[in-house]
Amino acid sequence: MDIIHDSRLEFHNPDERTLDIVLAADWHLRDGIVAIEYVEQQLSAYPGITTIRIRENRITHWDTSLPVFITRLLAFCDKTGLALETSGLPDGVQKLLNMARSIPAATLTSRTNAAQGFFEQIGNMTLLMAHGMPQTMRFIGEIIMSFVRLATGKAQFRPGDLLLLIQQVGPNALPIVSLVSFLVGLILAYMGAAQLERVGVQIYITDLVSIGMVREIGALMTGIIMAGRTGAAFAAELGTMQVNEEIDAYKTLGISTVDFLVMPRILALVMMIPLLTLYAGLVGTLAGMVIGITVFDITLFEYWQQTLRALELKQFWVGIFKGTVYGIVIAVSGCLRGIQCGRSAQAVGEATTSAVVTSIVYIVLTASAMTIVFYKLDI
Amino acid sequence: MLAASATQYMEKAGAHITVSDLTMAYGDFVIQRDLNFTVNHGDIFIIMGGSGCGKTTLLKNLIGLKIPSKGDVWFDNINFWKSPEQQQEEIKRRFGVLFQGGALWSSLTLAENVGLPLEEYTDLGPAEIREVVSFKLALVGLAGYEEFYPSEMSGGMRKRGSLARAIALDPEILFFDEPSAGLDPPSSRRMDELILEIRDSLKTTIVVVTHELDSILRIGNNSVFLDAETRTMIASGDPKQLRESSPEPGVRDFLGGHARE
Numbered sequence: 001m002d003i004i005h006d007s008r009l010e011f012h013n014p015d016e017r018t019l020d021i022v023l024a025a026d027w028h029l030r031d032g033i034v035a036i037e038y039v040e041q042q043l044s045a046y047p048g049i050t051t052i053r054i055r056e057n058r059i060t061h062w063d064t065s066l067p068v069f070i071t072r073l074l075a076f077c078d079k080t081g082l083a084l085e086t087s088g089l090p091d092g093v094q095k096l097l098n099m100a101r102s103i104p105a106a107t108l109t110s111r112t113n114a115a116q117g118f119f120e121q122i123g124n125m126t127l128l129m130a131h132g133m134p135q136t137m138r139f140i141g142e143i144i145m146s147f148v149r150l151a152t153g154k155a156q157f158r159p160g161d162l163l164l165l166i167q168q169v170g171p172n173a174l175p176i177v178s179l180v181s182f183l184v185g186l187i188l189a190y191m192g193a194a195q196l197e198r199v200g201v202q203i204y205i206t207d208l209v210s211i212g213m214v215r216e217i218g219a220l221m222t223g224i225i226m227a228g229r230t231g232a233a234f235a236a237e238l239g240t241m242q243v244n245e246e247i248d249a250y251k252t253l254g255i256s257t258v259d260f261l262v263m264p265r266i267l268a269l270v271m272m273i274p275l276l277t278l279y280a281g282l283v284g285t286l287a288g289m290v291i292g293i294t295v296f297d298i299t300l301f302e303y304w305q306q307t308l309r310a311l312e313l314k315q316f317w318v319g320i321f322k323g324t325v326y327g328i329v330i331a332v333s334g335c336l337r338g339i340q341c342g343r344s345a346q347a348v349g350e351a352t353t354s355a356v357v358t359s360i361v362y363i364v365l366t367a368s369a370m371t372i373v374f375y376k377l378d379i
Numbered sequence: 380m381l382a383a384s385a386t387q388y389m390e391k392a393g394a395h396i397t398v399s400d401l402t403m404a405y406g407d408f409v410i411q412r413d414l415n416f417t418v419n420h421g422d423i424f425i426i427m428g429g430s431g432c433g434k435t436t437l438l439k440n441l442i443g444l445k446i447p448s449k450g451d452v453w454f455d456n457i458n459f460w461k462s463p464e465q466q467q468e469e470i471k472r473r474f475g476v477l478f479q480g481g482a483l484w485s486s487l488t489l490a491e492n493v494g495l496p497l498e499e500y501t502d503l504g505p506a507e508i509r510e511v512v513s514f515k516l517a518l519v520g521l522a523g524y525e526e527f528y529p530s531e532m533s534g535g536m537r538k539r540g541s542l543a544r545a546i547a548l549d550p551e552i553l554f555f556d557e558p559s560a561g562l563d564p565p566s567s568r569r570m571d572e573l574i575l576e577i578r579d580s581l582k583t584t585i586v587v588v589t590h591e592l593d594s595i596l597r598i599g600n601n602s603v604f605l606d607a608e609t610r611t612m613i614a615s616g617d618p619k620q621l622r623e624s625s626p627e628p629g630v631r632d633f634l635g636g637h638a639r640e
């Protein structure tokens with residue numbers, strides 16, 4: 001059998017029962033850890049060895065790779081019943097080894113973070129949903145109680161926080177809401193006009209754009225923007241507070257986190273989103289007007305008159321009502337996911353994602369429900 | 380041929396880190412000015428001073444996280460902040476840092492936390508990394524906790540876990556920010572022993588921020604004392620000597636020089 005060598009180990013056989021290992025050269029972690037196979041080879045070449053001795057060393061540099069190798073050797077000798085004498089190890093190595101052994105390893109019921117199987121995942125998700133539902137209901141209940149306390153003047157929160165939130169939720173969202181609703185109004189006008197022009201009634205793009213924007217699309221667009229912008233921010237803020245134990249700090253003080261953190265956020269969004277919805281509808285209508293006048297040769301006066309005829313007050317109320325419902329959905333989802341957040345950076349990411357997804361799902365659900373109800377009620 | 384164990388290293392002597400005329404500030408708010416001190420190879424160098432005097436800030440200036448507003452930091456004979464970025468990265472790779480808050484990566488298990496530097500900067504295979512990680516965790520008394528996530532560990536365990544991460548690559552210089560804060564007295568003594576052991580066996584230069592008096596006197600052989608009021612250093616040298624004979628009563632007091640004798 002060929003014997004392979006590593007420059008870091010030299011072997012001697014002073015007698016047939018003893019194997020002396022001389023450690024030599026540089027031991028660097030980056031060169032890897034010396035394999036135990038070198039020792040095994042020696043042992044199989046000289047059966048009858050009962051003792052391994054590390055008597056001396058000619059090491060010029062060592063780091064962790066040496067104690068780790070000795071740990072390997074110790075385990076190997078344990079397993080094979082060989083005696084190991086380590087008097088020749090550098091002092092430091094001996095001390096580090098003693099240090100590492102001085103506290104026994106914790107014997108914990110085997111913890112493995114094995115990847116979950118497909119069915120296990122489905123099972124866990126089902127359990128999570130089953131447990132999540134009551135939790136969600138309780139959270140909504142707490143929010144309602146908190147608003148009752150607010151109405152009776154007993155809620156504990158800082159008005160300054162509310163003002164800051166209102167600023168973040170409302171005015172700071174204007175640029176993105178303007179941009180999106182202007183573009184959507186523009187697209188709506190173009191698409192509508194292209195069809196209506198064929199029958200020569202392009203004046204009716206006025207109705208299409210103004211009613212569409214004010215009643216439906218303004219609210220929907222605002223809802224989706226706010227879900228991505230504000231719902232995500234709520235979840236990330238509360239989630240990070242959860243990670244930093246700030247939520248625990250409120251709890252130990254006896255301050256209701258729902259009063260102090262959640263209710264102001266919901267209030268801010270519910271106060272601001274009707275205004276944003278209204279604004280989005282008007283910007284969209286304006287975009288339609290620009291296109292109608294510049295591209296489809298409708299005069300400003302005509303367009304203005306037609307818009308006034310088309311837009312009844314109830315369109316505004318429907319739009320604002322829808323927007324407000326979306327606002328509640330977004331704020332509740334964002335805060336719920338934030339409060340439920342786990343205690344790691346990853347959990348904050350998951351909470352944020354989940355907040356946006358939940359908001360959008362419920363926006364779509366409530367939008368459909370409201371459309372059907374309004375249709376039946378002939379509003 | 381080198382003789383056996385006695386000279387397993389060519390021991391380097393002399394300055395390892397040199398700080399000259401260092402002034403550090405957040406914006407216009409000066410934290411400390413005109414710091415001058417030298418950390419020698421194999422020193423356990425203590426940065427001490429009252430809470431909020433700028434110890435952590437100084438550490439951040441030393442490890443390349445924060446640019447000093449004035450002055451230089453030298454490693455051996457390289458001027459850190461005047462070197463090209465490439466070289467700064469190389470120097471930083473020779474550091475191990477234990478942050479005040481632990482700063483374990485929360486999405487990784489303890490073993491992955493300690494193993495990541497090994498994965499990134501060595502060619503060791505997964506099995507070898509596991510062995511090295513287990514050894515490091517055993518050193519800090521956390522053997523058996525490999526699969527725990529930081530969120531499942533106590534504050535003190537996290538601290539020890541991040542110590543294991545700091546020493547994963549056997550760095551040339553270790554920076555510890557309050558290594559024994561939050562540990563029980565035996566664990567804290569063990570932390571001190573480990574620090575001494577690492578220095579003695581691996582010849583690591585160690586810079587420690589701490590205000591644990593026992594620790595300072597037990598492990599430190601050189602130090603600098605930062606004063607919050609005057610915003611500069613008011614003493615430097617061996618803490619045991621400063622305790623007896625510093626001209627500054629504040630320093631003697633801090634080190635328990637009056638109360639004990």
Ligand SMILES: Nc1ncnc2c1ncn2[C@@H]1O[C@H](COP(=O)(O)OP(=O)(O)OP(=O)(O)O)[C@@H](O)[C@H]1O
Nearest residue numbers: 405408410428429430431432433434435436437479
């Ligand atoms: N990011 C920052 N921006 C502005 N000022 C800061 C910042 N971080 C710290 N400071 C200020 O710098 C000063 C020093 O802070 P530093 O964290 O360095 O103190 P320290 O000596 O480590 O205190 P401790 O012992 O409590 O950890 C403090 O006055 C603090 O207010």
Ligand SMILES: [Mg+2]
Nearest residue numbers: 434435436479
């Ligand atoms: Mg600090």
